[in-house]
Amino acid sequence: MTDRGTQGEQPEVNEQHRLGRTDLRASLQAVRRQWLIVLLCGLVAAGAALAYSLHATPLYTASAQLLFKTSSLDSVLFGSSWSKMGDPARDAATNLALVDLPIVNAEAARELNDGTKPGEVAGSVTAAPAGASDVVTVSATDPSAERAAKLANAYAAAFVAIRRAADRGKVGAALQRVQNELANLPAGSRTAAQRTSLQQQVDQLMVLESLQTGNTEVVQRASVPKATSSPKTSRNTALGLILGLLIGVAAAILRWRLDKRIRTPEELAAEFSLPILATVQLSDRIGDFEKLTGAESEAFTMLRTRLRFFNVDREVKLLLVTSSEIGDGKTTVATQVARNAAESGARVALVEADLRSPRLAVRLGLKSGPGLAEIASGSADLASSMQNVIVSEREGRGLDVLVAGAIPPNPAELIQSDTLVEVLTALRDSHDLVIVDSPPMLAVSDTTALLSRVDGAILVGRLGKTHRGACADASRQIKRLEAPVLGLVANGMTKSTTGYGYGYGYGYGYGYGYGYGYGPNADTVPGEAPADKESLKD
Numbered sequence: 001m002t003d004r005g006t007q008g009e010q011p012e013v014n015e016q017h018r019l020g021r022t023d024l025r026a027s028l029q030a031v032r033r034q035w036l037i038v039l040l041c042g043l044v045a046a047g048a049a050l051a052y053s054l055h056a057t058p059l060y061t062a063s064a065q066l067l068f069k070t071s072s073l074d075s076v077l078f079g080s081s082w083s084k085m086g087d088p089a090r091d092a093a094t095n096l097a098l099v100d101l102p103i104v105n106a107e108a109a110r111e112l113n114d115g116t117k118p119g120e121v122a123g124s125v126t127a128a129p130a131g132a133s134d135v136v137t138v139s140a141t142d143p144s145a146e147r148a149a150k151l152a153n154a155y156a157a158a159f160v161a162i163r164r165a166a167d168r169g170k171v172g173a174a175l176q177r178v179q180n181e182l183a184n185l186p187a188g189s190r191t192a193a194q195r196t197s198l199q200q201q202v203d204q205l206m207v208l209e210s211l212q213t214g215n216t217e218v219v220q221r222a223s224v225p226k227a228t229s230s231p232k233t234s235r236n237t238a239l240g241l242i243l244g245l246l247i248g249v250a251a252a253i254l255r256w257r258l259d260k261r262i263r264t265p266e267e268l269a270a271e272f273s274l275p276i277l278a279t280v281q282l283s284d285r286i287g288d289f290e291k292l293t294g295a296e297s298e299a300f301t302m303l304r305t306r307l308r309f310f311n312v313d314r315e316v317k318l319l320l321v322t323s324s325e326i327g328d329g330k331t332t333v334a335t336q337v338a339r340n341a342a343e344s345g346a347r348v349a350l351v352e353a354d355l356r357s358p359r360l361a362v363r364l365g366l367k368s369g370p371g372l373a374e375i376a377s378g379s380a381d382l383a384s385s386m387q388n389v390i391v392s393e394r395e396g397r398g399l400d401v402l403v404a405g406a407i408p409p410n411p412a413e414l415i416q417s418d419t420l421v422e423v424l425t426a427l428r429d430s431h432d433l434v435i436v437d438s439p440p441m442l443a444v445s446d447t448t449a450l451l452s453r454v455d456g457a458i459l460v461g462r463l464g465k466t467h468r469g470a471c472a473d474a475s476r477q478i479k480r481l482e483a484p485v486l487g488l489v490a491n492g493m494t495k496s497t498t499g500y501g502y503g504y505g506y507g508y509g510y511g512y513g514y515g516y517g518y519g520p521n522a523d524t525v526p527g528e529a530p531a532d533k534e535s536l537k538d
Helices: 002-033 035-055 073-078 088-100 102-112 118-124 145-183 189-211 233-258 265-272 294-312 330-343 360-364 372-377 411-415 418-430 446-451 468-481
Strands: 060-068 125-129 135-142 216-220 276-281 318-323 348-352 387-392 397-402 433-437 456-462 485-493
Touching: 002 035, 002 233, 002 265, 035 233, 060 145, 102 118, 102 145, 118 125, 118 135, 118 145, 125 145, 135 145, 145 216, 265 276, 265 468, 265 485, 276 294, 294 330, 294 456, 294 485, 318 330, 318 418, 318 446, 330 348, 330 360, 330 387, 330 397, 330 433, 330 456, 330 485, 348 360, 348 418, 372 411, 372 418, 397 418, 411 418, 411 446, 418 433, 446 468, 456 468
Parallel strands: 276 485, 318 433, 318 456, 348 397, 348 433, 456 485
Antiparallel strands: 060 135, 060 216, 125 135, 387 397
16 A cells, blocks of 8 residues: 555656756746846946945954963962862853953053043954964954054953953952951960961962963964955955846846746746647748748748657547637647648648637638638538638649638537538548647637547647746646647747847736637737738737
8 A cells, every 4th residue: 555655656756856847947047048137237236346345444454362271370389279270161251251341341442542432442343262272363453554453452451451350359359368367366376386377378379469360361462464354355346246146046037937928948848748849930921821941941840740740649630729828829830830731742721710700811812701600500511611722833732721701609609519520520531631720728618629629739839928827727728628739839939039028018817808809910929910911820
């Protein structure tokens, strides 16, 4: 049972890893696309750091060093200890804490004797241990190099004086008690030995008091610094550049996160978890029903070639072309793939299944009817409704086209009718390839009905325009229907696909105004002619 549970969890873990890698790759691509923003942030931050460093007041830092030690001189001289022995680590921490005591700052101010206040000393002096040793470094910072050295030395001297006075005070207190006891001792031979002993103690304590150093000494006085300690112009500029670049990277990723549009084929593939079958260049020529050459033609040749690989498991003769949103270029892709296949000598039929906003007739210069709507309603037959477009005059090759016809009042019912199934079946039997141009998936339910009646489908997304939210909804719909979507076509590729040149004028949501027409120029795409100029954008 454990093994079965582990096997069930493994695909989920693999999917999470894949999504993580995809998200990281997309983030890096977003940074690469916006390299100018990243560079600009770095340069601005570096410039600000440089300007600050150049205008900041130069400061000098001088350092003196104090050595803390435990003296055993009293034990060596007199065989006893008057000083308190403790934990060295604790004593070092205590000594370091004394640096911030007001009494030390006040004593240093008196040592300077130049009107410096204790608060100014506290703001200029710092102390830090020198590694794990018993040495503490006292550093003083000031705009004047000479004053910095003077301040550090005064502070170190004040600290030693305070410690010495404290230790001498302890010995002095003991000396006072012994002297009082000696003075109160009655005269007589009986107390002579005791008097001699007390007098020896007084002599010892007086010597010990004079030898007290506070267990602290200045081992190195501060010298006048030759160079400024701040600002460090080179370091500040470098740190500013690094910080600016990090801010630029964060801004680029944040902008990518907030921008809900698909920017690269990789992002499109990640949203649908489907392969990219082809990438289509942004070009005015693709919008015209003319013979394409070079890279423009190669994209559709590659798409048609890759579709052949799906014939290994099943024969794909009835192919649906759709998109998640309006204006993604599905009609352009459908028309150009049909033309490309017809030019190769295949018998190809192009069916316009968008009964709500038919435009193919106008764009190809064909009669607007009769078409699919008339056949589905029983007012026309297939043979009389088919039209032919010449794609190669020299070889006499043509493309069979079935336009949508007149806009019906009940397009959804006609799409779901048995007559449509018969039409598609008849075309499939008489042609090598039948391409169905359907409405966008999220606009109406027509495409949902069509997906169950075709051998396969390809979905077109437009870089810089298609929204991630729309892709996510379309992807969920595809999975729910178990639709036979073969792959994706990334439309609108440019040399500057890495940028944000399309602007933010596209609102998001499913208020397409689809009804019985997408609205004026709804399918016009940047870089291509509007529909009334026979552009082949859907």
